[in-house]
Amino acid sequence: MAFNKIKVSNPVVEMDGDEMTRVFWKSIKDKLIFPFVDLDIKYFDLGLPHRDATDDKVTVEAAEATLKYNVAIKCATITPDEARVNEFGLKAMWKSPNGTIRNILNGTVFREPIICKNIPRLVPGWTKPICIGRHAFGDQYRATDAVIKGPGKLKLVFEGKEEQVELEVFNFTGAGGVALSMYNTDESIHAFADASMATAYEKKWPLYLSTKNTILKKYDGRFKDIFQEVYEAGWKTKFEAAGIWYSFKSRFISHLFL
Incomplete structure (x- = not known):
């Protein structure tokens, strides 16, 4: 029995992910989507090795494509910590792809x-x-965060065209601590x-x-x-x-x- 695929007029941005999500997503596409739906896919590989190879530019490109086409499907991705940097031999501890995409959108x-x-x-x-x-x-x-080593004053400074703001946040007197500004x-x-x-x-x-x-x-x-x-x-x-x-x-x- 002949079956006419559903035609989707608008392109869809596809953001592939890491590890098993790549396997699951491919199975879903092959079994549940492609046999029934005719659509134009704009593919971006957000797997950690490819993000590293492109210096994370692929994440920005995927977000910009989403702004253009308005529809995107994203698979789960790894946000690397120190262990992942060593495991994958990464150039840097890349930021969260979700965070990058959300900020651009x-x-x-x-x-x-x-x-x-x-x-x-x-x-x-x-x-x-x-x-x-x-x-x-x-x-x-x-946010911008930092490890404070030793005593000293933590300040928040805003240098505006019309006003200057300087706030003393905390006076560290011991071994130090951590600080966060957002x-x-x-x-x-x-x-x-x-x-x-x-x-x-x-x-x-x-x-x-x-x-x-x-x-x-x-x-x-x-x-x-x-x-x-x-x-x-x-x-x-x-x-x-x-x-x-x-x-x-x-x-x-x-x-x-x-």
Whole structure:
């Protein structure tokens, strides 16, 4: 019996991965995709040996292709530590591919369960799925860290065109320690808020923001303020018409489910 493959008009970016994920993904393609779907694939090998051979440029190229074609499938990849550097004989301890891709896309990571009727739930009474969105730009993925050796003052300095800021973070008096500096931008937080509200509106689900602004009053507080601004400016009327809502919770995300 003749079968006409489903024609996909838009190219799809394929990011191959490491170890067994390459085997699984090839089997899925050969058995479940290629026999039934006709599509143009833009292939990028993000396996650790090829990332090393290209000085990790392939990761950037894959992310840029995703920006161009809007659809990508990525397999699991190894983020090397010291042991992996020695194991693979790498030139450098390359950064997380996921972090690189997310920063280039300036996107939001949404994780949502796939509901299957024939698979029992761990919590049988929990019948409505939850979609969790996580900001995927800056923060730990673009942080700068250092090991401090010996006593001394740690400072945070900003040299702007209109203002200069210098903050004393900590005065090390003993053997030393560690330090971390991270950042985010108003533009990226605004995009995060807009993407979160667009997703909630599309699904007709309420949206909750959880931060720890009780501790990080300025850092997490900025997320809280921008989310509220975005909601008031472009989404409040739509949410109310759809019978959903936006709510900010100053607590750990686990508390939202209790």
